[in-house]
């Protein structure tokens with residue numbers, strides 16, 4: 730998705746975002762009811778940001794991602810609501826996140842793409858910056874008790890590991906342990922379409 734300044738690019742599109750945005754919103758509009766600013770990690774195309782910001786006008790949605798995704802996110806934000814903000818460069822592996830504190834965090838389909846070291850960085854960084862009482866929601870596929878929850882998730886995991894040996898569907902229990910060590914308490918685990926979950930924690 731990287732383009733040279735001044736050159737136009739094709740607007741990226743994710744069918745999965747179109748399929749999952751309504752069910753995710755159904756949970757987020759309650760969980761983020763009192764939030765005024767949400768930081769999204771790994772905004773990808775920017776589709777979620779535009780949709781969630783439009784449907785939760787009481788908050789500001791801050792997009793972030795690795796720089797190669799910024800041009801695509803900006804394409805989506807051109808027709809987005811004013812409360813969806815241009816992307817900040819945020820790599821969870823870095824200690825230098827461009828946000829000093831957070832009251833709410835959302836991320837979708839990122840933990841199985843990044844390495845386990847990066848997953849650890851994600852929870853460490855979130856825990857260090859999240860204000861007490863702040864909400865964190867993570868969408869994606871997870872394994873439970875060491876098992877895939879569907880054949881399609883097993884195939885997806887094989888595809889992920891072939892693409893990048895450091896990727897792969899994460900164990901819910903291992904992820905929740907990282908969250909707990911970072912100061913978060915799980916308060917909801919909601920079933921989502923296509924064998925995905927939406928995990929929500931609150932910072933103690």
Ligand SMILES: C[S@@+](CC[C@H](N)C(=O)[O-])C[C@H]1O[C@@H](n2cnc3c(N)ncnc32)[C@H](O)[C@@H]1O
Nearest residue numbers: 771772773795819820821822837838839842843
């Ligand atoms: C499969 S895409 C998901 C994009 C979008 N959230 C969605 O649901 O369609 C994975 C995203 O994770 C981001 N990502 C991967 N490694 C990352 C890292 N170390 N720090 C921040 N984001 C990362 C990628 O740049 C990409 O945008």
